[in-house]
Amino acid sequence: MKTFEHVDCSRCDKRQSSVFCNTHGEPLENLSDSKTCSVYKKGQVIFHEGGHPFGVYCVNKGKIKLSIIGDEGKEQIVRLARDGDVLGYRSMLVNERYNATATVLEDSQVCFIPREIFMKTLRSDSSLSFEMMKLLSNQLREAEVKLTHLAQKPVRERLAETLLFLKETYGYEPDSTQIAVQLTREEIANLVGTATETAIRLLSELNKEGVIELSGKKISIKDVRELSRVANLND
Amino acid sequence: MKTFEHVDCSRCDKRQSSVFCNTHGEPLENLSDSKTCSVYKKGQVIFHEGGHPFGVYCVNKGKIKLSIIGDEGKEQIVRLARDGDVLGYRSMLVNERYNATATVLEDSQVCFIPREIFMKTLRSDSSLSFEMMKLLSNQLREAEVKLTHLAQKPVRERLAETLLFLKETYGYEPDSTQIAVQLTREEIANLVGTATETAIRLLSELNKEGVIELSGKKISIKDVRELSRVANLND
DNA sequence: TTTTCATTATGATTTTTATCAGTTCTGCCT
DNA sequence: AGGCAGAACTGATAAAAATCATAATGAAAA
Structure with a gap:
């Protein structure tokens, strides 16, 4: 997997609409300095269901599907990610293995933030945890509505x-x-x-x-x- | 709706297994002093889909269903709550109306923590936001698995x-x-x-x-x- | 360019599940 | 206790969706 030109988080225009929208100064620089930026080709898997999370992924540019494999081996796509979205945080927060697989739908640029750095930022920057809660809340609502429609429509x-x-x-x-x-x-x-x-x-x-x-x-x-x-x- | 004998949070044994498990000292006392404890009878509604959230509800003792009404008026039960569970935080965090209705399945004792107090605690006690994130993460995983089963089984x-x-x-x-x-x-x-x-x-x-x-x-x-x-x- | 393989498409059939209709049961109210 | 209403149950039928089968298309590789 190739790397691409390192993107400085403070200059990333996707940040405004991401969970890092209120992260500034030293914490942000820290993130920016510790991350690695990679290019994934269409079809490549960023992480696998069942794998251990070592950090979070931030989509700089791309389209990614998150899917769960059901009991009979059938794929269920549970989420779609786009520029500015963060992936893999859920498993990391609860310290569990991934319960979904992230597959790239078209060539994408994705930054990787190591576990410890992200957790440190979470501790030092309270706005980040607040944004994370908001993100999780929204995704939970979406999932529940989806659930209802799946059952009824x-x-x-x-x-x-x-x-x-x-x-x-x-x-x-x-x-x-x-x-x-x-x-x-x-x-x-x-x-x-x-x-x-x-x-x-x-x-x-x-x-x-x-x-x-x-x-x-x-x-x-x-x-x-x-x-x-x-x-x-x-x- | 009747009130019941005020439960001191610091002595509530349900707290250990709740999001407040790591909340102690002054923040906890603050919560405890500001909350109101009420008894809900079977069938009573704690909050309605579409209503405005004014705080969070903490189940001291009881069994509660959370349901969404689908387009054709059919109920979909999206979650069940028991002792120690907290309700209504999702809508409060994102500052939106409730997207589910909480109905009591059998006579329950529920404490109400006003919005501002809860938010203040969230700001002052970082362990609480961490626990909230974990809770949300778990519920999101559960919802996604449920979704997959609904679609496939x-x-x-x-x-x-x-x-x-x-x-x-x-x-x-x-x-x-x-x-x-x-x-x-x-x-x-x-x-x-x-x-x-x-x-x-x-x-x-x-x-x-x-x-x-x-x-x-x-x-x-x-x-x-x-x-x-x-x-x-x-x- | 031809071959090959996966994807898309369409038809026929079966299975699953919902809906409709009607009956019995049960708890509750007077 | 008797009657009433809602809930539970059962059967018949219809509708929805899955599965199976097979053909057409198209894109990538030889």
């Missing part, structure tokens, strides 16, 4: 919701309504929580209806309003 | 898992293998994420198979090993 609605979620997370490609991430149909299914064939079928259904447009792995949203209606959010 | 397995989870959470009645909580079949269904009739059917199936025994709302586990096998955990 039909696949078609969940698929529509997932497409909108992908749009929110990664946005559109420049000058287009194509969602800026390439996922296989299987990955989409593993995000929705359904069989691959079902996901494929429902995607081409939405395509026929003119709500979305499929061209290879690229999905463009032709009618956001209608897609929201299909997702049946808050009625 | 059949209802029967999830029901078995839920029964084992109930046993872990509330234990058995004294000198018996009856799970120490009374839930309606509908509530069990809303915990599993299925239709009430399906839950009923599968429960009586497990009953016929001799894995569990039903007597009214009380469920006793006759064969834990077999129930674990039915739940199909880690194969």
